Amino acid sequence: MIRARSISEPTIKDTIIHRMDPRAKIIMLVAVSFIVVALDNPETMLILFLTVLGGFIPAKMPLIKLKTLGFLLLLLIWGTMYSQALFYSQLPRTVIFTIISPDLPFLGWFTHGGLFIYKEGIHYGAVQALRSATVLSLGLLMGWTTDPRDMLNGLVRLKIPYSVAFMVVTAVRFLPIVIAEVATVVAVQRLKGFKPTKFGYGMIKTALGILTPTLANCVRRAGVLAVSIESRAFRANPTRTYLKELRCSNFDIAIITITVSLAIAIISVKILFNLYTSEVYYSTYLREIYAFARWYL
Amino acid sequence: MKPILLALVLVLLTLPLSTAQDVGFAPEEMFSFSVQVPYGAKEGGLAVQGSNLSAYLFVESFQHGDMDVRVHLDLPDEFEVKDETVQMFRLHTEYDDWYRFIDFHVPPDVPCGIYTINTTAYIDFGDQHEIIERKTTLRVASKNEISDMISIVSVVIPSDEDGVGDPSRPENSIILQEASPFINKIKKIAGMGDSNEDVRVSYVGVEIENNGDEAVPLIVSYEILDIKTMQEIGEFKPTLMGMSSKTFSYSNIILPARSSKVVGLPIYTTDSVMGGEYLLRARVTVTGSNWDAATSDNKITAISRNWTSVVVSLVAFFLSITTIGIFVSRSNEIMNSFKTRHLVMISLFGTASFAAVNIPMTFLWEISHAVFGPFSFLFTGIFYEVILYMLIVAAVVLIPKPGVVFLLLMVRYLLNGIVLGHFNPVFLLSYSVNAIILEIMLYAAGTTRGNMDKLKTGLACGVADAISQYVSFSLWMVLYRLFYSDWYLKANILIDGFIYTFIGAWLGIKLGSKLKKVVE
Structure with missing residues (x-):
């Protein structure tokens, strides 16, 4: 049974993560929060998520904390997959299960034509859950390694x-x-x-x-x-x-510089790409950037 | 003199004869007569076995006066004629004209080859009788021959009206119109909306090549299919001006021998079209036949953007940034207006709200989703709305001042971030907007000015939370690209956002009054 204390209290140790300046941790958390919002490419999102999870290795977290993290991630990913399986509104979509039939009195009408589980929605939910999972994992890593x-x-x-x-x-x-x-x-x-x-x-x-x-x-x-x-x-x-x-140590400054620069670069590229895909602004000089955003971000 | 006079007399005598000869016209000066088999083919035409075609006959008079014409179209015996091949009519004035389409069928078993079609026009104009013949050829080819001859070179999406690709627009994509009824209403009010609800969104350019030696009459069209079921998506062929847009989204062309041509076709859509992946199938058929001489399948992406959610998110972002900026810049002034006891009490209420709402809901939220499915909000709302608003309103009853809600929610957000790692931009914006709207509504209701009216406070909280819920869903949809059905949003906003919150606020006043006795 996971107790509230296992979530709320930090584990104080002397590791590279624990020694990080809290300002560097907060800035990194904010920068990563913006990056995950900007990203759309599933592979890049997965790499970022795994990188964040990798941070738990040098932090030497106790098993109870790792179990808590796993449990929370499982719930989060499951919840997003489930909700998106229900509400997925892109084509193609394949019904794999009917929850509310369109012919069902009242509920069929209330739900605007029934409620179904869509196969593509499950996959979409799993991908989109990576955003929340990345922020949650990094937040817990920061919270559990900082007094x-x-x-x-x-x-x-x-x-x-x-x-x-x-x-x-x-x-x-x-x-x-x-x-x-x-x-x-x-x-x-x-x-x-x-x-x-x-x-x-x-x-x-x-x-x-x-x-x-x-x-x-x-x-x-x-x-x-x-x-x-x-x-x-x-x-x-x-x-x-x-x-x-x-x-701030040199390591902290390096972390701040890298994450903030990365966040600014990714967000700028994504804004330009979205302006292009929305047919608002296009420049031939930015074609390489559009291609990069399309394939990697 | 005698010879001169004799010559003059001869000239005068022969003059009426020469004048009489000038009254007759050459046939080509009397009228125009043209034949196209099939319609559109000015030179040798081409037909595929088993097709239905029309021969086009046209006569135009260049003379004043009645002109009687009889036209006889002599089609090969192998063809099945569906109309009269002999046509009689009268043209009355200069430039009076006549035309007819004579339908015929080329049976599937007709031998391939070149067929000669003779058309004869018999014309009576006054005393003049003319016969004009036109000779055209029609090549009947097999499907295999046509397939080798006609090909689709490229399909460009999106393109301009002429079918030419535009590099400033994303390749193989179409941007769907705003699907929000709210924005559509604003557009209509502002006079910017299209009176027709169906809107053309783009063009597709289809380049077709003819490698044969004859001009080919072709119909170029497209259909947009579900990529899995291969069923045509009707929403891409809406009704425009009372007609199916299929009427507008094809092109009839005559492709000359050894040439290629780019055709631009409009793509229409309706509000109900969903974003996602589709298959655009470009089709080329020889006129008169339903058989596809060439097809080309192209995967396209329909990009849908809910601009209402984007606008709501942007407003929430600027509102939050402005409010937080004002708070940080004037923090000393604001914080000094609170007694230390009040600050401690607010932070303890923040702790209580975190312990009573956030911690249990970290687990219960997803579990309730699994148990109750999309109706889990009926359960989670008890925590997120009833209990939370009991705490918020109880705090306001104890400290009836503007700013209490803002501080309480700020403590809750920071605790959520520090303890649960939820330093999430969506939470930051949601909490900020919730705090701002709630502060405004409670001030307007008089609650933060000391007037504890249960009904007014309940309504203020209900309205504020309903708005906050809408903003929160918009943020999740825009920033985390999540989908929610309209009915789900409405049910959440009405039941959780308004009704549960109203109950929570009502009970909060009761709870606050009890706690006030403790303070006193």
Whole structure:
């Protein structure tokens, strides 16, 4: 059973990935997020996904984390394949299974002519899922190899307002506590006879029963915490210092340069290619670029 | 003098005779008479065994006055004539004309070879009687001979009206029109829309070559087929001005001997055409026959773009960038307007929303998809809408100020990124748009100004989330190239976006009121 802690808490080790500057990690994550949105070529998307997965090898992640990653990827890819198998709207498409027949009263009409599983949609979904899978894998790699304090330090150095960073630190710090409280309240509710998984109004009633005591604790805690941090001169000065200074190594600078340059280049080429395919702008000088985008991006 | 006078008398006497002789005309000056077998072939024609053809007869008068004409078309006995071969008519004035198509059938078992066709016109004009003969030849060839003679050299998609390829447009592709009813309505309102719903999108250029020694009457056409089933896609042949576009998308040509020609044919489409891969089959048939003398199959891609989603995504992008930019540039001012206790409370509500919604839904989302299929939103909406909005509205009840929703959703997004790795541009834009619209709606409803009206707050949240849902789906469709059916989008927006959110907001006020007692 995968527990929430196995997802939420980083594994601190001394590897090349762990040593990376959090700013480099965040910039790389943002750059890769833009790259996956720009790409359309399945082979290139697969290479990028495998490259990201390859990052877990030097990070020496524990088995539980790898299992979690595998489980999440499986769910994600399955979900995208399933939804696209249903909604695929390109030709050719081959019906392999009928979920709702067009003749079925009400549902046939409601779904505008039935609901089918299309063979080509399954393949299309698998390819498109690579985008989400790449971002999810890289995000988890970054999250699992970075202490939240370092991550937030990195965000602050990237001009995220300190107060916001503080709020996120607070949220991260209290996440295990809130999860534990929710689990306790659910256990108590069950003992009282509630069924948390009962569909419909029962779920809402249970949610209200769980959220009220959990949030009441949050409200109480907020008061105490506010007094505590104000007594430590929170927001007393416009600028503040940090115990741990972040320094970018040559490796970090190289990673930032490569990923950002790659993202800018790929996005620029794809914009030009899309302008061409949309019959908006064409230049004979860019024919090589169009060909490159068509075959590799 | 006598001889001179005698000569003069002789001239005067012979003058009426010469004048009378000048009244008669040469036949070619009296009228024009032409024969084309088959129609269109000005020289020797060509027919394939088993074809139905028409001979074309044309007569035009160049004289004033009644001209009686009898035309006799003498077709070889081997041919089956379907009309009268003898035609009689009268032309009344100068440039009055007459024409007829005489249909005949060339049976499949007719021996191949060159057949001579004689046509005779008998003309009575006043006292003048003329007979004119025209001799044409028709070569009857077998299918094999025609196949060797006629070939499709190339098919260019897209091309211009003349069939010439345009390198500025992607090869073997056609760009489909916007399929969005929303954009179509705007176009119509702005007067930019085509009054006809069916729109021509492109041209295909077909180059045909004739290696034979006769001019060949040909029909060049195309059909677009499903690449798997090879069934013709009707949407590419819509009805235009009350007629099938098949009427417009073919070309009738006479291809001279030893020549080639490029023909441009329009490609039409309707809104219901889907993007994807198709097979465009160019066809060349000899006039009068249904048999394809040459075909050429070409794989084409129909590129469909939902411009509404693209525009919505662009608006969401600029809205988010602007809002985030304003927030970052004025962050001190904004954050200082909140007490430390409020910031802590918002972050804890962010944590609670993350723990109660994001973490369970990471697993339940896909599992519910597997169990409930496309109707899983009825289940997932309980978390994503009811519980989430209970938390958001409860936070607003406790801190009734503009900016609370924005901060709460920002914390939730950053937590989602740091803990679950969901630093995803779609999430960033969705959360931003959701926060902006919700802030505006709650301010308009008075909720963030301290007026806690359950109905107004519920409606504000419902409308805001319905819009956010639409934006979110548009982002997934554009940035992650995913497909969603219209009914699915509408059901999600109505049930999840509006109804569930309304319930969540309603309950959120109740929850907030309870928590307020804790604060007090």
